[in-house]
Amino acid sequence: xxxxxxxxxxxxxxxxxxxxxxxxxxxxxxxxxxxxxxxxxxxxxxxxxxxxxxxxxxxxxxxxxxxxxxxxxxxxxxxxxxxxxxxxxxxxxxxxxxxxxxxxxxxxxxxxxxxxxxxxxxxxxxxxxxxxxxxxxxxxxxxxxxxxxxxxxxxxxxxxxxxxxxxxxxxxxxxxxxxxxxxxxxxxxxxxxxxxxxxxxxxxxxxxxxxxxxxxxxxxxxxxxxxxxxxxxxxxxxxxxxxxxxxxxxxxxxxxxxxxxxxxxxxxxxxxxxxxxxxxxxxxxxxxxx
Numbered sequence: 508x509x510x511x512x513x514x515x516x517x518x519x520x521x522x523x524x525x526x527x528x529x530x531x532x533x534x535x536x537x538x539x540x541x542x543x544x545x546x547x548x549x550x551x552x553x554x555x556x557x558x559x560x561x562x563x564x565x566x567x568x569x570x571x572x573x574x575x576x577x578x579x580x581x582x583x584x585x586x587x588x589x590x591x592x593x594x595x596x597x598x599x600x601x602x603x604x605x606x607x608x609x610x611x612x613x614x615x616x617x618x619x620x621x622x623x624x625x626x627x628x629x630x631x632x633x634x635x636x637x638x639x640x641x642x643x644x645x646x647x648x649x650x651x652x653x654x655x656x657x658x659x660x661x662x663x664x665x666x667x668x669x670x671x672x673x674x675x676x677x678x679x680x681x682x683x684x685x686x687x688x689x690x691x692x693x694x695x696x697x698x699x700x701x702x703x704x705x706x707x708x709x710x711x712x713x714x715x716x717x718x719x720x721x722x723x724x725x726x727x728x729x730x731x732x733x734x735x736x737x738x739x740x741x742x743x744x745x746x747x748x749x750x751x752x753x754x755x756x757x758x759x760x761x762x763x764x765x766x767x768x769x770x771x772x773x774x775x776x777x778x779x780x781x782x783x784x785x786x787x788x789x790x791x792x793x794x795x796x797x
Contacts (some may be wrong), residue, residue, distance in 0.1 A: 528592060531769060532717050533671075536653075537735045539612040542601040544589040546768045547649070549617060552659055552738045553584025553757075555729060555763035556750065562625045562638045563690060563756070571628045577643060579622055582763055583665045583745050585657050586615035613653040616665040618745055621645035621676060621704075634687040641705065645676030647723075649717060662750075664743025672769075674723060676706040684729065691731050691759035700729035700761070708769065720769035727765040735762035 534541045557580050563572035588602035604612045627639040652668030682702030689696035705724040713719065730738075740760050744750040751758060 515547060531720060531771075533589060534715050534717070535612050535651075539604075542589055542598055543591040543593075543595060544598065545592050546590040546766055547615065547617075548587050548588040548590055548602075549584040549765045549767065550587045550659065551764040553582065553617075553763045553765065554659065554662065554738075554741050554744070555761045556581045556744050556747070556758075557691070557761065558624075558749065558758045560691075560757050560759070562628050564628060564630070564636055573625045573638075574623065574628055577622055577624045578640075579620065581747060582617065582619040582621070582647075582765070583618050583657075583659070583662060583696070583741070584763065584765065585659065585665075586617075589615075596790055612658055613651060614655040614668070615671075616650045616652065616657045616668060618646060618650070619645065619647035619665045619676075623682075625697060626681070631685070636690065638684045638686075640682055640684075642676055642678055642680045642682075642702075643707070644678055645704070646674070647706070648673040660739050660741060662665075662743040662745060665745045668747065669712065669715070670710065671712045672720070673710040674706050674708040676704050680704055682727075687734070688732065690756060691761070692754035692756045695732065697732035697734050698730070699734050702727045718771060720771055722770045723767060724770075725765045725767040727763060729761045731759065731761045738762035 512548070530543050530545060532541050533544055543555075557578055559576075559578040560573070561576045561578070564571055586605055588605065589598060592599045592604070622643040622645065623640045624643050625638060626641050627637075629637050629639075631637050648666065649672040650666055650668035651671045656664045656667070658664060680703060682700060684691075684698055684700040686696070686698045691698065703726050705722070708720045708723055711719040721796055729737075737741065740754075742752070744760075749758075754760060772791065
């Protein structure tokens, strides 16, 4: 009986240690403290600017337009929360600080730039135009600013803080837009889109984040027109040139929401502990079977 309990404790402890190897700590300084996280929940009313889009179907000839062409997508947002896989008390309490007025924590912001190519234009069973696209390349950077000044309405000050995390997006990941009514840039338009991005973490400021994440992935949703509730089109886009005050068929802005996760390849010692833990569980099962 004692051996059985030891096997259970050993296996559980090994898996716990392995899980901890994938947790990260963000240090906000002595006045604000630190918090565990594996995910940054970006604000649901962030914005994505699509520029150079050439996709669609010619209303006169029915010809498919833009397949094979590329466009740029830029993304800005502010962190709504830091989450960890266990939803610990410290993390849950910390989530509310980002929205607090006069917070001593500051703000986390993101600016991303992604080049994508149109892979397919089609019409679904409801008669709606669907544009499929694939990532060609992309970069992202997370900034920590002790003096909050990023504004989702003005669209400014999203990269003026300390660059604490940065990296690239992997090529080949696919996504799509569905034009429910009309197309972006058309009066009365309504549509949605989604994408799942994965990539690498290539820069980490160890004064703020430990240990260093190695991989990242983000699930994103996009809305425009009447689907983009609770969102205001920004008047600028983080200082980028060529941004206009109104949407067109080739240059338009979408409401964007994303959750970004971070992972780290387990260290050899952690992998060994997991292996030993599984061996312990296997031995336990054999004893119980007898």
